[in-house]
Amino acid sequence: MRPPPATPASRHRTASEQVGAALLDAAQAVLDREGLAAVSVRAVAIEAGVAPMGVYNRFQNKDGLLVALAVRAFDALHAAVDVEHSGEAPGDPLQRLRQSCRAYRTFALRHPEQYHLMFSGVSSLASPSPAAKHGTAVLQVLVDTIDSATRQGILHAAEPVEAAQMVWNAIHGAVTLELASLNVTLKRHGFEPADTYDKMLDVLIDGLRRP
């Protein structure tokens, strides 16, 4: 492996952290290029140009690799969805909710294999794995936004956690059916998935406005 460039960030990383990050980069490259089934200690070692023992030392086994990859993917999805902390978030919580949900879809369509890893029910990622906590943080963005809208009297979500779960169900269902190309009826009728997705958000928001 080449030494990383001496950017301010990398100067503060220990050598061990740099090795870990490089192996994770290699694992993500295998995942993005060849899919979940192709991720193995051997494939990641070849991709990173190290001996398999180097991967075992860092991640123990394939499950350890998958958990580390899922943590990174959940954190990336979280950063995408958390528009409130992106610096350009609108003050209106309903606009933030729409932006977060659109960012969710964009992330899933751009990173289908990472999305598949996070949500396909890989047993090593199930609660109480380290990855589950990072997944929960994504949902919490929706909870906080809906809670904020309810406090301002714009929505009437008696239970923001429950309302956020409903929104999550809808956006997760939309992107998984779209990724699996199972939205054929919609497309055959000439609808654009992105438009229908936006209208779905409007329907959910209208439904959550009612006392």
Place this chain on the structure above:
Amino acid sequence: MRPPPATPASRHRTASEQVGAALLDAAQAVLDREGLAAVSVRAVAIEAGVAPMGVYNRFQNKDGLLVALAVRAFDALHAAVDVEHSGEAPGDPLQRLRQSCRAYRTFALRHPEQYHLMFSGVSSLASPSPAAKHGTAVLQVLVDTIDSATRQGILHAAEPVEAAQMVWNAIHGAVTLELASLNVTLKRHGFEPADTYDKMLDVLIDGLRRP
């Protein structure tokens, strides 16, 4: 294989149809018991007590097996969701919509491996496979019910196909997250998935009431 009992239905089946149904029963038993990854020509032949060539002759290969299994699963899901033709359907189309959506969840939770087969994006099932048409029929039940409610002025779905897709997104997302045990936040807060599912249907219906 034992000869089937001489019920009125089976008397009208040809011997060839009986062999096909028996092999499909065996394939579904493997799927339900061991999951999608375990379905193979060899495993089905062993389950049915026939030589692998008997399975090849009928289904060509593993893809043929999966398509036949998916067709049967889509038809069973269709029968469950199509409450209007069940003989006990309420006249109110919104009640029918709720019943259809509840039946959808019940089917998915009872037959998780069949659900996984239908919706996990198995490439041999993608449109224009014979299975895709059977999947489309399930969505059509929702389209027809929403169309009926709109004609009666109870909903305001300008585009029933689009509205049905939104409902399908939500119920598909709900059952896949529930099946993958990814609804942990909801459960940690003491919510019952069945209750939240019903409330989600109310939110969608309220959202679709608005002109």
